[in-house]
Amino acid sequence: MKILNKYLYKKLLIYLLVILPSVSFVSILVELIELLRKTKEINVFYILMYAFYKMPEKIYLILPVSSVIVFALLARDLINSKEIYPILLNGISLRKLFSIFLVFAIFLSLFQVLNLEFLLPVSEKKAEVIYRKLRHKTEKEKNFIAFNTWITLDKKTFMYFDVLDFNTQTGKNITIIRLNDDFKPVLRIEGKSFLISKNKIVINTGKIIDLKNVFSFKITTFNTYPFFMNLDLNEFKKLVEVKKPVSLRQLYKTARIAEKYGYPSSYYWSRFFSKLSTVFSPLILSIAVYPFIWKQRKENIGIIVILILLYWYGTGFLTSIAESNVIPYFAVLSMDIIYIFVGLLFLRKLQFIEF
Secondary structure, eight states: OOHHHHHHHHHHHHHHHHHHHHHHHHHHHHHHHHHHHHSSSSSSHHHHHHHHHHHHHHHHHEEEEHHHHHHHHHHHHHOOOTTTHHHHTTOOOOOHHHHHHOOOOHHHHHHHHHHIIHHHHHHHHHHHHHHHTTTTOOOOOOEEEEEEEEHHHHHHHTEEEEEETTTTTTTEEEEEEEEOOSOOEEEEEEEEEEEOOOOOEEEEEEEEESSSSOOOOEEEEEEEEEOOOOHHHHHHHHHHHOOOOOOOHHHHHHHHHHHTTOOHHHHHHHHHHHHHHHHHHHHHHHHHHHHHHHHOHHHHHHHHHHHHHHEEEEEEEHHHHHHHTOGGGGGGGGGHHHHHHHHHHHHTTOOOOOO
């Protein structure tokens, strides 16, 4: 069995090293053709570097389908070369053979995780820099200014401002509202300008509206008023800086920050579970299509293609409606559960006589 494992893993790796770079190269070539139509000047060095830095993204997108192709090619090779017969005659069934494919699929999924977490965030930034150079565009400075924003200070206190400059920690036109246990407003503070310090917000030129009820309220004006509340500006800045989070860690961190400061977090959570589904898609798709790659019939090729398309479009659809809070965020993973169930169900019925 150990000799067989080494033999099959070697074949799987060879197929992968042929299929993955080939398809990735074609994908990058298509993008480069489009880029050359927009670029102001052809710089061979920048073009090659752009292709190099875009490779992790292409591998991330293509690896799940490549894994299915690799497994199908190996199955076809074993059948056409008649090597499958001595394997089966030595008591190794197709279901036992599944463990070899499963281990390789797990390896591919782990590679997806490492690529997404460590390579993609860096390569995407470098590719963006080179893209701007090819287009002769100056790199935009990071936006450290937030506009027209509501944030949550605590469970019952909310703040709105027109402008907040993170560099100077100052802003314009602030409103702070505090609610009681019945979520009715009891305090409203308005100011023309403000400064955020370590443990307080210093508000300038404004008024305080102290509400006891609808008919009883008190208005007090001030030149300077310190509102004691700890606001972690560095964490809030991360939410503004990370406009397009790439990795699972970035999505998780951004979603938590969004929740903390009262932003809608459904987009980030839905994308987090979508990425989680994508990194394990080589494993999920391998389980689902394994019973069909041994059935050498034309209709089974169609079934495999349909399974792949349904998986990608189904996951994308669930991600879209999860963004609107129509379904829970983790419901994006329901496609994975369904595919695992379908794969294991057909695996139980898989027999040598099928082909």
